[in-house]
Amino acid sequence: MRLRGKKHTIEVLEKQTDLVILEPAKWKGRWHELFGNDRPIHIELGMGKGQFISRMSGNNPEINYLGMDMYDELLRKGSEKARRVWKEKGSDEVPNLFLVRGNVELLGEMFEDGELERIYLNFSDPWPKSKHAKRRLTHPRFLEKYKRALNEKGEIHFKTDSLSLFEFSLNSFSDSLLQMRSISLDLHRDELREDLVLTEYEAKFVGQGKPIYRLEAVIGSEAIRQHRERVASELKASSARAAARQEAGLSADADDDDQA
Numbered sequence: 001m002r003l004r005g006k007k008h009t010i011e012v013l014e015k016q017t018d019l020v021i022l023e024p025a026k027w028k029g030r031w032h033e034l035f036g037n038d039r040p041i042h043i044e045l046g047m048g049k050g051q052f053i054s055r056m057s058g059n060n061p062e063i064n065y066l067g068m069d070m071y072d073e074l075l076r077k078g079s080e081k082a083r084r085v086w087k088e089k090g091s092d093e094v095p096n097l098f099l100v101r102g103n104v105e106l107l108g109e110m111f112e113d114g115e116l117e118r119i120y121l122n123f124s125d126p127w128p129k130s131k132h133a134k135r136r137l138t139h140p141r142f143l144e145k146y147k148r149a150l151n152e153k154g155e156i157h158f159k160t161d162s163l164s165l166f167e168f169s170l171n172s173f174s175d176s177l178l179q180m181r182s183i184s185l186d187l188h189r190d191e192l193r194e195d196l197v198l199t200e201y202e203a204k205f206v207g208q209g210k211p212i213y214r215l216e217a218v219i220g221s222e223a224i225r226q227h228r229e230r231v232a233s234e235l236k237a238s239s240a241r242a243a244a245r246q247e248a249g250l251s252a253d254a255d256d257d258d259q260a
């Protein structure tokens with residue numbers, strides 16, 4: 001087997017200016033210019049080998065995607081994955097995805113306030129020791145960075161196999177006064193459609209029969225307004241159904257049974 005040295009990896013990355021961004025701070029405030037359109041930008045922080053973000057880009061050409069990780073070797077693997085996904089779709093180009101070398105600690109140096117619309121945190125390192133809590137990507141100090149980078153439709157989608165990280169994160173989102181929704185303690189039992197795209201880690205854990213924990217945090221003012229409107233209209237529809245059943249002489253509970 002041929003071993004790939006660090007020098008080889010960086011040379012491979014440097015040649016892929018159409019897909020790989022090694023100095024993301026240079027694009028601060030200009031990411032839409034880089035994509036060449038005004039479509040929303042969704043980013044996965046800690047993309048690993050890039051399976052999730054590559055497939056999401058292939059499935060949703062109307063969205064601009066970024067996959068960020070700290071390690072060159074992961075960016076190289078991610079670039080191969082992304083090109084494979086688009087090749088299968090008959091394209092030699094990857095039109096809506098850039099892979100970014102960066103540390104989440106420096107998010108504010110890479111993105112202008114409101115430049116992103118969605119942040120995916122997939123299977124972030126759990127850092128189980130309490131003395132390392134500040135390194136968890138759902139710590140309130142990171143949530144502050146995310147809030148700044150997200151726009152009025154901004155959301156965070158978070159999934160993990162770690163119960164302790166999920167518990168910590170629920171408290172952290174709550175302490176940061178973030179509205180949460182679609183909380184799941186076993187994602188694949190609930191069959192949430194949008195998340196049928198699995199990450200590498202997720203595929204492994206699902207194969208082992210482990211539950212996947214997931215939540216969405218609604219951050220931007222417009223996202224919160226739309227969420228509240230949806231909840232209110234669901235409540236209204238449910239009340240209307242209950243009233244109709246009562247009028248028809250059926251128990252109001254029957255409506256809920258029908259919906260279950």
Ligand SMILES: C[S@@+](CC[C@H](N)C(=O)[O-])C[C@H]1O[C@@H](n2cnc3c(N)ncnc32)[C@H](O)[C@@H]1O
Nearest residue numbers: 046047048069070102103104122123199200201
């Ligand atoms: C457990 S892996 C998950 C990879 C992928 N999201 C998945 O679900 O398969 C966590 C990834 O986050 C990256 N990571 C951890 N801390 C990071 C940071 N501060 N900035 C950027 N990437 C980070 C690691 O390099 C690693 O690739």
